[in-house]
Amino acid sequence: MAHSITSKVFVVRDNIDTDQIIPAQYLALVPTIAEEYEKLGSYALIGLPDDQYPEKFVPEGGMKTPYQIVIAGRNFGCGSSREHAPIALGAAGVEAVVAESFARIFFRNCVATGELYPFDSGLRLCDIVKTGDEATLDFDHDTLTVNGNTYQLKPLGDVRPVIDAGGLFNYARKSGMIAAK
Amino acid sequence: MTLTEKILARASGKTHVRPGDNVWVNVDVLMTHDVCGPGTIGVFKREFGANAKIWDRKKVVIIPDHYIFTADAMSNRNVDILRDFANEQGIEYFYDVIDDPKGHWRFDAAKGNGQRQHGSHYSGVCHSSLALKGHNRPGEILFGTDSHTCQSGAFNQFATGIGNTDAGFILGTGKLLIKVPETMRFFFEGALPKGLMAKDVILHLIGEIGFDGATYRAMQFEGPGVASLTMDDRMTITNMAIEAGGKNGIFPCDQTTLDYVNARTAENGTKNTFTPADIDADQSFIYDKTFDISALEPTVACHPDPGQRKLAKEMGHVALDRAYIGSCTGGKTSDFLAFAEIVRGKTVKIDTFGVPSTTRVLEELKATQWDGKSVWNILADAGVRLTENPGCAACLGGPVDTFGRMNAPLKCISATNRNFPGRMGHKESQVFLASPYTVAASALTGKITDPREFI
Numbered sequence: 001m002a003h004s005i006t007s008k009v010f011v012v013r014d015n016i017d018t019d020q021i022i023p024a025q026y027l028a029l030v031p032t033i034a035e036e037y038e039k040l041g042s043y044a045l046i047g048l049p050d051d052q053y054p055e056k057f058v059p060e061g062g063m064k065t066p067y068q069i070v071i072a073g074r075n076f077g078c079g080s081s082r083e084h085a086p087i088a089l090g091a092a093g094v095e096a097v098v099a100e101s102f103a104r105i106f107f108r109n110c111v112a113t114g115e116l117y118p119f120d121s122g123l124r125l126c127d128i129v130k131t132g133d134e135a136t137l138d139f140d141h142d143t144l145t146v147n148g149n150t151y152q153l154k155p156l157g158d159v160r161p162v163i164d165a166g167g168l169f170n171y172a173r174k175s176g177m178i179a180a181k
Numbered sequence: 182m183t184l185t186e187k188i189l190a191r192a193s194g195k196t197h198v199r200p201g202d203n204v205w206v207n208v209d210v211l212m213t214h215d216v217c218g219p220g221t222i223g224v225f226k227r228e229f230g231a232n233a234k235i236w237d238r239k240k241v242v243i244i245p246d247h248y249i250f251t252a253d254a255m256s257n258r259n260v261d262i263l264r265d266f267a268n269e270q271g272i273e274y275f276y277d278v279i280d281d282p283k284g285h286w287r288f289d290a291a292k293g294n295g296q297r298q299h300g301s302h303y304s305g306v307c308h309s310s311l312a313l314k315g316h317n318r319p320g321e322i323l324f325g326t327d328s329h330t331c332q333s334g335a336f337n338q339f340a341t342g343i344g345n346t347d348a349g350f351i352l353g354t355g356k357l358l359i360k361v362p363e364t365m366r367f368f369f370e371g372a373l374p375k376g377l378m379a380k381d382v383i384l385h386l387i388g389e390i391g392f393d394g395a396t397y398r399a400m401q402f403e404g405p406g407v408a409s410l411t412m413d414d415r416m417t418i419t420n421m422a423i424e425a426g427g428k429n430g431i432f433p434c435d436q437t438t439l440d441y442v443n444a445r446t447a448e449n450g451t452k453n454t455f456t457p458a459d460i461d462a463d464q465s466f467i468y469d470k471t472f473d474i475s476a477l478e479p480t481v482a483c484h485p486d487p488g489q490r491k492l493a494k495e496m497g498h499v500a501l502d503r504a505y506i507g508s509c510t511g512g513k514t515s516d517f518l519a520f521a522e523i524v525r526g527k528t529v530k531i532d533t534f535g536v537p538s539t540t541r542v543l544e545e546l547k548a549t550q551w552d553g554k555s556v557w558n559i560l561a562d563a564g565v566r567l568t569e570n571p572g573c574a575a576c577l578g579g580p581v582d583t584f585g586r587m588n589a590p591l592k593c594i595s596a597t598n599r600n601f602p603g604r605m606g607h608k609e610s611q612v613f614l615a616s617p618y619t620v621a622a623s624a625l626t627g628k629i630t631d632p633r634e635f636i
Contacts, residue, residue, distance in 0.1 A: 081217070168350055
């Protein structure tokens with residue numbers, strides 16, 4: 001993991017549920033099949049209402065997003081347990097979601113897959129930052145710097161090493177919980 | 182300890198656990214379906230090897246139910262992936278769409294999606310099927326790759342939804358590391374009055390605490406009001422714990438629970454030994470509130486989230502395009518009977534779709550006669566469009582040819598469980614959640630309607 005990333009941010013509001021992250025019609029794609037994993041990324045956040053989100057997260061016809069950081073409001077990832085949700089974001093190229101709060105299963109799936117870092121900001125950055133603003137996420141200090149302001153994020157604590165290792169299995173092998181491959 | 186803490190302590194071999202503890206629990210049942218099963222199997226094989234064996238072939242239950250009656254080739258393929266895995270591993274509880282264990286599932290679009298296309302092993306919606314087929318047992322631990330897995334808490338089981346990676350880990354090890362949640366207690370007094378259903382109770386509670394009011398927490402339902410609730414009622418309530426963000430929902434075990442579980446395990450020959458968790462004197466809660474369920478009124482959760490609580494009687498200005506009854510939450514036999522009570526001898530005013538949750542519900546609706554006419558025909562004669570193919574159908578949208586899916590920006594009143602934007606199809610469509618009574622009354626008038634006008 002790089003110590004910091006700098007990227008344009010994509011900003012969403014409260015209650016972005018898993019249907020908006022990856023609509024149900026795309027769930028027949030199986031994430032462990034490489035080409036279907038890539039395809040899931042191309043549909044990331046395609047369920048957002050067009051009138052509220054005129055900018056496309058993944059450009060039409062593209063496979064990756066130009067936004068490596070997503071800024072969100074309250075309860076990001078609520079709804080279904082589909083692991084397709086963090087996977088779609090990860091496959092599109094997202095490194096971190098910084099949200100005021102997360103829904104539980106989505107947060108857990110981020111950790112288990114190691115697809116992305118779900119940082120809890122505890123504050124409503126989605127009211128302060130606009131899509132397209134450039135931000136730097138510092139993984140050593142758990143801070144987000146954007147438009148000249150630096151915000152302290154809540155440290156990920158126990159789950160950080162799991163994501164650093166690349167997810168549950170890598171972590172479990174590293175720490176001897178399950179046998180090495 | 183609370184019910185959830187007691188079950189987690191027992192499953193992790195400890196005498197005591199506290200909220201916030203991380204514990205390794207031994208899993209009693211892992212359930213997966215056609216949408217998350219193939220990915221779970223993929224994780225299992227990637228991590229444990231192509232020839233690996235699952236930890237216990239009697240503890241894995243595979244229930245295709247989500248995208249079954251669709252011409253979408255990838256969805257049909259996913260059912261075949263489940264069958265191959267069930268054969269390879271010798272999984273005993275696989276409720277296949279077709280009867281031929283060597284066959285391939287192909288939906289026949291020419292036949293349409295109203296007419297029966299499944300074989301005799303098929304059951305329908307996973308959570309309803311777990312109960313029906315004798316996989317819900319008090320005091321046990323059940324994980325499922327579906328957020329509404331919390332429904333099984335109706336049976337005094339610790340049950341919660343997980344992703345493919347966690348499920349793949351369980352397939353190989355039979356264990357999962359989880360955090361003990363804090364418990365919120367909802368203490369029920371009174372009994373439901375005429376015209377009210379369990380759905381009104383849970384919509385009221387979600388409105389009370391908000392759509393994320395139970396995030397990371399267990400929702401424990403207790404009190405003298407529980408005794409009058411049937412297992413169907415309790416399932417409706419625990420099913421929607423996730424709609425308040427809850428980790429799990431749980432009821433105590435009483436004679437109603439035992440009668441249901443003993444009948445289902447005997448009928449299916451599934452494991453029939455279990456130790457319920459009972460209520461301790463020294464429970465501590467992060468939230469504790471008493472609700473008089475006899476004072477509730479028909480309740481609706483308005484677009485765009487399950488916490489948008491309103492009373493049905495205040496919402497008559499909302500004109501509807503469609504009504505829908507079905508899913509784990511609202512597609513049980515008791516739900517359809519309530520619906521039929523209202524529409525019997527009348528005609529629905531808007532497009533109305535009915536999807537039984539399981540093949541058993543379908544059989545019961547055809548077998549139940551009211552004045553010499555089956556409930557199935559009573560519904561059909563009232564103008565309800567019914568399918569003989571039980572499953573999740575349009576509750577979660579699904580592929581575009583799914584029965585009842587909203588493919589245009591319509592407004593729908595639904596007996597299902599979730600109403601975030603786009604949930605039932607078109608991303609500009611709107612869903613209003615309500616009880617089967619309220620959905621039926623609204624189907625007759627074409628606007629949101631308090632069902633007590635019809636009772």
